[in-house]
Amino acid sequence: MAHYDLKTEQLKEMAPKLRAGDTVTLTGTVYTARDAAHKKIVAAMDAGDKLPFDLDGAAIYYAGPTPAKPGQVIGSVGPTTSGRMDPFAPRLLDAGLACMIGKGVRGQGVQDAMARNGAVYMVAIGGAGAAKAASIKNVEVIAYDELGCESVKRLTVENFSAIVSQDSVGGNLYTEGVAKYKKDCAKRRTGVRLRLSKNFVFRTASRSKPRFRANLEEKPRPADTFFLPLYKFRDTQGELPHSGKRGWPGPCSRNL
Known part of the structure; x- marks a missing residue:
């Protein structure tokens, strides 16, 4: 340059x-x-x-x-x-x-x-x-x-x-900037570990309708790891705790 x-x-x-x-x-x-x-x-x-x-x-x-x-x-x-x-x-x-x-x-x-x-x-x-x-x-x-x-x-x-x-x-x-950003993110990404409650709802950042609802009473399973840096999470009982800005999970591992 x-x-x-x-x-x-x-x-x-x-x-x-x-x-x-x-x-x-x-x-x-x-x-x-x-x-x-x-x-x-x-x-x-x-x-x-x-x-x-x-x-x-x-x-x-x-x-x-x-x-x-x-x-x-x-x-x-x-x-x-x-x-x-x-x-x-x-x-x-x-x-x-x-x-x-x-x-x-x-x-x-x-x-x-x-x-x-x-x-x-x-x-x-x-x-x-x-x-x-x-x-x-x-x-x-x-x-x-x-x-x-x-x-x-x-x-x-x-x-x-x-x-x-x-x-x-x-x-x-x-295109070069996006490729570099994705490469850098791949090096730093650790994911957000969530233990889903039965009232947990997954929503996109645009506040659209829930994409899926997790219910551990129907499908018991251990905590899963999701790599979702661009999604917003909301519990039906209120905002989930996290690191970073309100409503956005930070780049860390957290059990809920």
């Missing part, structure tokens, strides 16, 4: 060299466009109409900024979920788009288009839109004003920070 301070004009050259996990600060021009704007851009491509901006070597930030308050250049400008642009992104990538910035994992079709074109996908921190606004020095609506906050805007950015999430050679920070 490495860090790069880049001008956006360098993205066409540098995108194929960036790898998942690299951190980047961008200075230059970035365009905002969400799914409604993408739909219009693709329709313009199909019709042979002029596009709002030159896609060759461009960077698109999946964001819809809020209105600026007095004295501000722009309002909150956090990333939106990138998956909504997946149906349109391959067309734009094949037309020369070099960089996409958003949040969340991309589909295989986008990954394949990135590989074909040497493009890169970066993520910005969700929920930090106000902080992101500090790196934006100028904003100009250039197309589809009728879309309001989802209109296409030209942003002039300075030291806009992002993390390379998926690269052009198949690197994927999401």
Whole structure:
């Protein structure tokens, strides 16, 4: 993993060299466009109409900024979920788009288009839109004003920070991170030992209906060991005692 301070004009050259996990600060021009704007851009491509901006070597930030308050250049400008642009992104990538910035994992079709074109996908921190606004020095609506906050805007950015999430050679920070997490958990996992009472009910964290009810009067058995790090346990007589946060068993062995 490495860090790069880049001008956006360098993205066409540098995108194929960036790898998942690299951190980047961008200075230059970035365009905002969400799914409604993408739909219009693709329709313009199909019709042979002029596009709002030159896609060759461009960077698109999946964001819809809020209105600026007095004295501000722009309002909150956090990333939106990138998956909504997946149906349109391959067309734009094949037309020369070099960089996409958003949040969340991309589909295989986008990954394949990135590989074909040497493009890169970066993520910005969700929920930090106000902080992101500090790196934006100028904003100009250039197309589809009728879309309001989802209109296409030209942003002039300075030291806009992002993390390379998926690269052009198949690197994927999401799948790699999950695999590493599972591997680390497997090393540390000891399970939670429960001696079930007849009133014990197993529920998922979403508070759905009980998945099963244990009744030792019907099926006597010794204490069993369960590896259930993502489930919540509730006794019909109240919360079960445990280590860790309320309602969640900690990584320990406990007889109840």
